[in-house]
Amino acid sequence: MEKKHIYMLVASLVIVIFSFIINSGAEFAGADGIAEEVISQINQDYSPWFSPLWEPPSGEIESLLFSLQAAIGALIIGYYFGFLKGKRQVKNDSGKNIV
Structure with missing residues (x-):
């Protein structure tokens, strides 16, 4: 393996580990749910204009x-x-x- 590949691998591992350390107590949530929460706080009467065709x-x-x-x-x-x-x-x- 070339040195540049090793450097990229180490850098990506550092980024992943750093992100887990920084947000160790955080809850993982999807962006859709968070956006809906923020919109609901701004406008209480908001209702989504689209609903999924199929929900898993x-x-x-x-x-x-x-x-x-x-x-x-x-x-x-x-x-x-x-x-x-x-x-x-x-x-x-x-x-x-x-x-």
């Missing part, structure tokens, strides 16, 4: 779907960067442009 039966399933969505997005982004790297390698190896 439990918080665990909701977390699973969120994680699945994040994984699919990461795969798409990873594929795109891999494609660009392969395209650059072919260009450097052959001196020609592809696609």
Whole structure:
């Protein structure tokens, strides 16, 4: 493993550990719930203008779907960067442009 990869790994671990230490007593909550709370404090008569078509039966399933969505997005982004790297390698190896 190259030094720059080790530095990035250590930096990311420091950021994660630091965020857990700073907010050790904090409750993890979604942004939607917090935003709804703030809006309700500002305007007591507020009612959401949209309701979900389907609500997951439990918080665990909701977390699973969120994680699945994040994984699919990461795969798409990873594929795109891999494609660009392969395209650059072919260009450097052959001196020609592809696609």
